[in-house]
Amino acid sequence: MNDDRRDELHDASLSELYRETRTVDPPAWLDRGILDAARSAVAPRPPSRLKPRNSRWRVPLALAATVVLTAGVLRMADEAGEFRLYSAPAQSKIESAAKAESAAPGNTRPLPAERDRSAASEASSRAAVLSAEVPPPAPAIPSQDAIKEEMLSGSLAQPAVPAAAAPAAAPAKPAASQPQAPVFEAKKEDRLKQSAPMESPARRELRADRSPEQWLEDINQLRRQGRTAEADARLAEFRRRYPHYPLDALESPR
Amino acid sequence: MRTDDDADETLMLRYRSGDAGAFERLYARHKGPLYRYLLRQCGQPAAEELFQDVWLKLIAARAGYTVQAQFATWLYRIAHNRVVDHYRASARGLPLSYADDCPEWANIPAPDAVQPENQDERRRQSEQLLALLADLPEAQREALLLKEEAGLSLDAIAQATGTGRETVKSRLRYALARLRQGLGGPS
Structure with a gap:
């Protein structure tokens, strides 16, 4: 070998000889695999038409559905009396009692305004007592008088249930001939009846229906x-x- | 002669930006030397697997690529690490020659001198060179391959292999002496 072409770390003759051995290359299948991987790594992904649209509307639709459902549930609960105070059923009771009295066969002239006022004030005062004694409504067992009153008012059309006795005397079930009342109305009646046993014996005595x-x-x-x-x-x-x-x-x- | 637009680092930056054509040019430029480096170091079956691994690592690391060194140095750093992992995973473990102060260097017996009369033909000399190369310790052979195949400088070889410049010089010096001796020339 030529000493001019070599030093301690370089030998041109050896390098030249080595270059003649550089005939081996990677196989074609490796080339294809690596180039495909390189291309796919930087290839722009095909845009999905559905995904952006879905993601764009997903949140607003979910919010709208939530609002509609919440409003519906609140409205149903309100109609069912879930959120009303106990005085509200008492007021409706007064109204139903007044209607029943005015619709009685023997009652041909309008109810005196004075009696309405006294009945309303008594009922409202009872409602106040009830609301003060709320909540736990105990299961009610109707008294014999109440049962009798119910039977009389249903079959014989007993005139004019006293307004003071309206909460207890109101029929628990509508008459068969009457249109079926909504379920939430029955719930109101039940709640009112369950509240009755919370009254004092003296008031119950006064309220006794004879x-x-x-x-x-x-x-x-x-x-x-x-x-x-x-x-x-x-x-x-x-x-x-x-x-x-x-x-x-x-x-x-x- | 490569222009700035054609430099390895520029092509890699373009590939990082999404230019697949830049990668193809890089690959065409480096695939042969890298493959032969791996082939000489690890043999045929392993070389193909390692070759694929190195390029896939490079592709995966493209997003974080910055020009901090020559592209070839980075590429062969990845390859060197993969080769060392390959050695460590083998039953033989990491060859002793990779130690910076390997004492066996001087004690490794030189191959028998090739008879000059049998080396008349250039092709046979090349085959003999490859045989001698295969007999070199791995670390010395690697240093020579990085110099001859990848064209790395001493510093770049040191950087790619994670060793010092003096270690690289020692390895190269030893490898050249062994090859010269094996080819019948003066060591």
Whole structure:
């Protein structure tokens, strides 16, 4: 070898000889694989038409659906009385009692405004008591009088349920001939009935529903016992509640 | 002669920006030397796998590529690391010659001198050279291949192999002496 072409770290003759061996190249399949990988790595991805549209509308649609569902649920709950105070059913009870009284067969003249006011004030005061005693409504067992009243009002069209007794005397179930009331109305009735046992015994005594015959018999009893003042007060109350009921069964005062 | 637009680093930057054609030019320029480097270091079956791995690593790393060194230095740094991993994964482990102060260098017996009368033909000399190259310790052979195939300088070889410049010089010096001796010339 030529010493002029070589040094400690370079040998031109060896390099030249080595270059003659550089005939080997990677196989074609390797070339193709690597070039394909390189191209696909930088190739622009085909834009999807559906994906951007979906992602663009996904959030607004979800929000709109949420708002609609929430409004619907709130409205249904409101109609079902879920969010009302206990005084609201009492007010509706007053109205239903007034309607029932005005629709009674024997009641041909309009209800006195004074009686409406007193009934409304009494009912509202009871509603206030109920709302103050809220919540836990205990299961109600209807009294014998209430059951009797219901039977009378349903079959014999007993006139004018006293407004004061309206919450307890209201029919638990609509009559078969009447159109089916909405479910939430029945719920209101149930709630009102369940609240009734929370009243004091004295108020319950006052509110006890008696038939006109019993009422008159009581007055007769008082008169026989000489308690005329009390009997007169009862009679006045009876006349106020049953202004058209015949007083034939009433004994004359001694 | 390569212009600035045709430089390896420029092509790699263009490929990073999405120019697949730039990669094709880079690949065509470096595929042979890299393949032969791997082939001489690891043999036929492994060379193909390692060759593919190196290019795929480069493709994957394109986004973070910055011109901090010659492209060839970066490419062969990836290749060197892959070769070392290959050695470590083998039953033999990392060859002793990769130690910076390998004491065996001086004790490795030189191959028998090739009879000059049998080396008349140039082709046979080339074949003999390849045989001698294959007998070199791996680290010395690698240094020579990086110089001859990749055309790296001493500093670039040191950078690609993660060794010092003096170590590279020692390895090259030893490799050349062994080849000269094997080819029948003065060592």
